[in-house]
Amino acid sequence: MTTIKSTAAQMADALAAGSxxxxxxxxxxxxxxxxxxxxxxxxxxxxxxxxxxQANAVDVKRKQGDLLSPLAGVPLALKDVMAQKxxxxxxxxxxxxxxxxxYDATVVTxxxxxxxxxxxxxxxxxxxMGSSTENSAYGPTHNPWDLTRIPGGSGGGSAAxxxxxxxxxxxxxxxGGSIRQPAAVTGTVGVKPTYGGVSRYGLIAFxxxxxxxxxxxxxxxxxxxxxxxxxxxxxxxxxxxxxxxPQVVKAAKKxxxxxxxxxxxxxxxxxxxxxxxxxxxxxxxxxxxxxxAEIVEVSxxxxxxxxxxxxxxxxxxxxxxxxxxxxxxxGIRIGDDGSRSAEEVMNLTRHEGFGPxxxxxxxxxxYALSSGYYDAYYGSAQKxxxxxxxxxxxxxxxxxxxxxxTAPTTxxxxxxxxxxxxxxxxxxxxxIPVNMAGIGGMSxxxxxxxxxxxxxxxxxxxxxxxxxxxYQVGGTLEAALLSRWGAxxxxxxxxxxxx
Amino acid sequence: MAAISRDDVAHLAKLARIDMSDVELDHxxxxxxxxxxxxxxxxxxxxxxxxxxxxxxxxxxxxxxxxVKPSLTSQEALSGAPAQSEDRFKVPQILGEE
Numbered sequence: 001m002t003t004i005k006s007t008a009a010q011m012a013d014a015l016a017a018g019s020x021x022x023x024x025x026x027x028x029x030x031x032x033x034x035x036x037x038x039x040x041x042x043x044x045x046x047x048x049x050x051x052x053x054q055a056n057a058v059d060v061k062r063k064q065g066d067l068l069s070p071l072a073g074v075p076l077a078l079k080d081v082m083a084q085k086x087x088x089x090x091x092x093x094x095x096x097x098x099x100x101x102x103y104d105a106t107v108v109t110x111x112x113x114x115x116x117x118x119x120x121x122x123x124x125x126x127x128x129m130g131s132s133t134e135n136s137a138y139g140p141t142h143n144p145w146d147l148t149r150i151p152g153g154s155g156g157g158s159a160a161x162x163x164x165x166x167x168x169x170x171x172x173x174x175x176g177g178s179i180r181q182p183a184a185v186t187g188t189v190g191v192k193p194t195y196g197g198v199s200r201y202g203l204i205a206f207x208x209x210x211x212x213x214x215x216x217x218x219x220x221x222x223x224x225x226x227x228x229x230x231x232x233x234x235x236x237x238x239x240x241x242x243x244x245x246p247q248v249v250k251a252a253k254k255x256x257x258x259x260x261x262x263x264x265x266x267x268x269x270x271x272x273x274x275x276x277x278x279x280x281x282x283x284x285x286x287x288x289x290x291x292x293a294e295i296v297e298v299s300x301x302x303x304x305x306x307x308x309x310x311x312x313x314x315x316x317x318x319x320x321x322x323x324x325x326x327x328x329x330x331g332i333r334i335g336d337d338g339s340r341s342a343e344e345v346m347n348l349t350r351h352e353g354f355g356p357x358x359x360x361x362x363x364x365x366x367y368a369l370s371s372g373y374y375d376a377y378y379g380s381a382q383k384x385x386x387x388x389x390x391x392x393x394x395x396x397x398x399x400x401x402x403x404x405x406t407a408p409t410t411x412x413x414x415x416x417x418x419x420x421x422x423x424x425x426x427x428x429x430x431x432i433p434v435n436m437a438g439i440g441g442m443s444x445x446x447x448x449x450x451x452x453x454x455x456x457x458x459x460x461x462x463x464x465x466x467x468x469x470x471y472q473v474g475g476t477l478e479a480a481l482l483s484r485w486g487a488x489x490x491x492x493x494x495x496x497x498x499x
Numbered sequence: 500m501a502a503i504s505r506d507d508v509a510h511l512a513k514l515a516r517i518d519m520s521d522v523e524l525d526h527x528x529x530x531x532x533x534x535x536x537x538x539x540x541x542x543x544x545x546x547x548x549x550x551x552x553x554x555x556x557x558x559x560x561x562x563x564x565x566x567v568k569p570s571l572t573s574q575e576a577l578s579g580a581p582a583q584s585e586d587r588f589k590v591p592q593i594l595g596e597e
Contacts, residue, residue: 099579100578100579101579102571102575102576102578102579103571103575118580165517185576195555195556196555196556209553209554209555220573224544235561235563238558238559238560238561239554239558241556284556297516302544305540305541305543308537308538308539308540308541309541311534311537311538312538312541319515323516326516327581328580328581328590329579329580329588330579330580330581331556331579332581333581333582336581336582336591338591340591341591341592341593342590342591342592342593343516343593344591346592347516347517347518348517348518350515350516350517350518351517351518351519354517359517359519359527360531360534362515362517362528363508363511363512363515363517363527363531364531364534364535366511366514366515367503367507367511367531367535370511370514375542376539376540376542378542379545379551380542380545381538381541381545382530382548382552382553383541383544383545383546383550383551383552384541384544384545385548385552385553386551386552387544387549389552389555394550410520421530421533421534422533422534422537429558436555437555438556439555440553464556466531
C-alpha cells in the first residue's frame with residue numbers, strides 16, 4: 001500500500017498502476033502537514049488548493065491515457081528561494097513579505113511540465129545565508145529527529161519536510177552546503193549538481209558563481225528521478241551548461257562500484273569532527289570496499305583555506321546581488337511619507353528588511369570589495385579558488401570520486417551558536433570546496449552517531465558533469481547500508497505528533 | 500590593533516545603504532574584527548604567480564537573436580511594486596525640491 005512513508009519511486013509506480021490517485025496522495029501529505037507542521041515548521045506557505053488542482057489535472061491526463069513524466073502526480077516541497085508565479089515567495093526575509101512573483105523559475109516550469117505537485121514553500125535561512133534555518137525572519141524549523149535541534153541550513157525546511165514525511169521530494173539550493181548539510185543532519189539525501197547543470201533563472205541570487213539548485217529526497221534513486229526533471233540547458237541562464245544531462249537515474253540503479261577508485265580526502269575528517277560521525281564514515285568506507293571499490297587517500301592541502309575564501313567570495317557577491325532590494329520595484333518600503341528622499345527610504349527599508357546575518361555579510365562583502373582592500377581580500381580569495389580547483393584536478397587523477405563526512409557534527413541545539421558566527425560557519429567546512437570548484441556533491445545518511453543517536457552524513461564528490469558517478473556510488477552505498485540496518489534510517493526517527 | 504573600526508563599519512553601512520543603530524554598529528564592529536582576522540589567512544597562499552578564478556566554468560557573453568518574445572505585461576511587472584502611478588513604478592523624490 002502506498003503511504004506517505006513510501007519512496008517517490010514507489011509512489012510514481014503506484015500512480016502509474018492506478019492503485020492510488022494523485023489527489024489521494026496529495027491529500028495524504030496535506031494531512032501530514034496539518035498534523036505535524038505546527039511542531040516542525042518546515043513550511044512557510046502551504047498551497048492546498050493549488051496542489052489539489054495540480055494533482056487533479058495529472059489524474060485527468062492519466063485517465064485520458066496521456067503520456068506522463070515518471071514523477072507526474074508525486075508531491076514536492078519547494079524552497080522559498082524559488083520564484084513561483086502567484087505564490088508568496090519570501091526567501092525567508094521580511095524584505096519580500098507579501099511578494100507574489102509574476103513569473104515561474106525555470107525549475108518550477110520544469111516541475112509543472114512534469115506534473116510534479118507543488119505542496120508549498122519551505123522555510124530557510126534569510127536569503128539562504130546560514131547553516132541552521134535560525135536566520136529565517138519567520139522563526140526556525142525544528143529537526144524531526146529532535147525538535148530542540150536545528151535541521152541544518154539554509155534549506156532546513158526542505159530537509160525537515162522530507163524527514164517528517166510531509167513530502168517525498170523537495171527542491172533545495174546549495175551555495176556552500178545548503179542542500180547537503182541539512183540532508184546530513186536530518187538523515188535524508190541531498191544533491192548539489194554540477195554548477196550550470198540546473199538553471200538559476202528565478203532562483204533569488206545569493207552568490208551567483210556558487211548558487212546551484214538540486215534535489216532533496218529520502219533515497220538516492222528518488223533524488224536522481226528529480227534531478228533529471230530539473231536539470232538541463234536553459235537559455236535564460238547564461239551560465240547554464242549546454243550539454244546532455246548526466247544519466248543519473250541509470251547510475252543510481254547500477255548498484256555496482258567494482259573497479260571504482262574512491263578518494264578519501266585527508267584534510268576532511270580530523271580535528272573538529274565528532275567521533276560518532278567519523279565512525280559512521282569509516283563503516284561506510286568498509287561497505288564500499290566490500291562492494292568492490294578501491295579506497296585511496298588523497299590530499300587537498302588548500303582545503304584548509306576554503307572556508308576563509310568562501311567567506312570573502314560569497315559575501316562579496318551577495319553585497320552586489322542584494323543591492324536589488326532597494327524598495328523601489330518590489331518588496332517592502334519603509335518610511336515613504338512624502339518627506340524622505342529615495343535614498344533615505346532605501347536606507348530605512350534595508351535597515352528594517354534585512355536580518356543580522358544578511359547585514360553582516362553585506363558589510364563584509366562591501367569591505368572586501370572596497371578600494372584598498374580588494375586585492376588583499378577578494379583578490380586573494382579568488383586565487384585560493386584557483387588552488388582549490390587544482391587540488392580537485394590532481395585528486396581526480398587518483399580517484400573517480402572523492403568522499404568525506406558531510407558535516408563535522410550532528411545537529412546542534414537551536415540557539416547554541418547564536419553569538420558565534422565563526423563557529424556557525426564551521427558547519428560547512430567539508431561542503432564548501434565543492435561549490436568553489438563548481439563540481440557535484442551528494443550527501444546520504446551513513447547512520448546514527450554513537451554519542452547522541454542523531455544522523456550523520458556521507459559526502460560523495462564527483463567531477464564536473466560526471467554527476468552520474470556520485471549517484472552510482474551513493475546508490476551502491478545506500479543499498480549496502482540498508483541491508484545492514486534492515487530498514488531505512490528514518491524508521492528510527494521518533495514519531496511526530498502535532499502540538 | 501583592530502583591523503576595522505566602528506567608524507569604518509558606519510562608512511560601509513552608508514555605502515551599502517543600510518541605516519544602522521548605535522547598538523548594531525558597536526556589535527558589528529566587534530564581529531567584523533573577528534571575522535576579518537579569520538578570513539585574512541587567504542593571503543598566506545595567494546602568491547603573485549597564482550591566477551584568480553571568478554567562476555567555476557568559463558563565462559562568455561551569450562547572445563540570442565534580436566526578436567521579440569512573450570514577456571511580462573506592464574501590470575504583471577508592476578504587480579509587486581510598493582507604489583505605482585500611470586503604469587510606472589512610483590518612487591520617493593530623487594532630486595531636491597529646487
